[in-house]
Amino acid sequence: MDGAAHRPATICDSRTAPQLAAVGAQQMTPGTPDPYKVARAELVEALARMVNRVICAGKAEVQPALESIVQIRTTLTQVGNIDDFLDDLEAAERTLLRFLLT
DSSP states (O other): OOOOGGSSTTTTTTTTTTOOOOOOOOOOOOOOOOOOHHHHHEEEEEEEHHHHHHHHHHHGGGHHHHHHHHHHHHHHHSSSOOOHHHHHHHHHHHHHHHHOOO
């Protein structure tokens, strides 16, 4: 009997992971991308991957990830016009803290 059939699905289960779809592709315009927007998108994607990886790895990995978020925030205080990314850092931090409570 397959033990996987009796496991609850998690975000770490690739068979049940949601598939990304291209949304709004028709609104994209060709041209030179804004380097700030590209860098911000890459940072947000990396942050999301980190949170997902930590949740998949277990609660023991939460504290080091929270420390990394503090280091990232400290580093980015020297950069201007990043308030929206700081919101993303706070959301990641809240998600990890909620995960600790489950």
